[in-house]
Amino acid sequence: MRIKVLLDRLTSCFYPGRCPYCNTIITPNSLCCEECAKNITQEDIINKEIYCSNVSPFRLDGMYKNAIYSMKFSNRPGYAKQLAMPMVASVKRIYGEQLENIDYVAYVPTTKKSLHSRGYNQAYLLAKYVAMLLDIPCKDLLLKIKENDTQHLLTRKKRKHNVENVFGFNNRYNIKDKNVLVIDDIYTTGSTLNECARVLLESGASKVLCTTYVTAVAKNRIENDFYISEDFSQDINEN
Ligand SMILES: [Zn+2]
Structure with a gap:
């Protein structure tokens, strides 16, 4: 543990943290x-x-929207630690x-095309x-087995169809009777x-919980359908 703390301090000298909301330099653990x-x-x-529940600390709005969009679209991968912190707080x-x-902590895999360009x-x-802060191993339990259309260009109904059978289980692991926490950036x-x-449960998992940094669902969820704010429809969730 001491070595980890030492490494953390050493790394922070070279790579200071940045506030994900205004980009000023901060200590990495704030x-x-x-x-x-x-x-x-x-x-x-x-x-x-149907197969899981999700919690997000924030709505896709204002400073939270700017932060996750910056991380996702403006080459700010360094915000990840700061954005993971409130997710852990919500999850707890x-x-x-x-x-x-x-x-295990797992994550939604991305397309090769997106990984290559971003x-x-x-x-x-x-x-x-999230895994580090919770002290749970993070594993690539899910694989993208089919390249699908970009989600944000599709209607709600088509989005559902678009993700069917695009994810596969990574057979290197045995998750029989295991519980998994799945991470994504934006819940739509x-x-x-x-x-x-569904894929994890069919592969033997006993329970799946999820967390995302933000959720785009408005407060009023009407008769099993979602109201999604209009400015949201443009440019998110490429998974
Ligand atoms: Zn700030």
């Missing part, structure tokens, strides 16, 4: 800068799917004791830090996480 900290309010938005509050039985999978980076219709959970 959530954000002092100014932005005054404006942060965690909401713990919960959504239940909402899942509570269930967390003690989580065996250079990183933001869901993996978030998962890496829930179809991506629901499909990931």
Whole structure:
């Protein structure tokens, strides 16, 4: 543990943390800068799917939207640690004791095309830090076995169909009776996480919980359908 702390300090000299909300330099273990900290309010938005449930600390709005978009679209992978921190806080509050039985942290895999153009999978980076903060191993349990259309160009109904059978289980692992926490960046219709959970459960997992940094679902969820804010439809969730 001491070596880890030492390495952390050494790394922070070369790679200082940045506030994901205003990009000023901060110490790597802080959530954000002092100014932005005054404006942060965690909401713990919960959504239940057929095969899993999801919690997000924030809505896809304002400073939270800017932060995740910067990480995702403006080459800021270094924000991952700071963005993972409130996810861990939400997960601890909402899942509570269930967390003690989580065996693996997994993440939504991205397309090869997206990985190539962006250079990183933001869901993996978030998962890496969530796993580290929770002290649970992070594994590539899910594989993208089919390249699908970009989700954000599709309607809600088509999104659901678009993710069917695109994820496969990584057979290097045995997850019989194991519990998995799946990480993604943005929760939209829930179809991506629901499909990931289905694959894990069919591969033997006993329970799947999920967390994303933000959720795009508005407060009023009407008769099993979602209201998704319009400005959201443009450019997110390529998984
Ligand atoms: Zn700031």
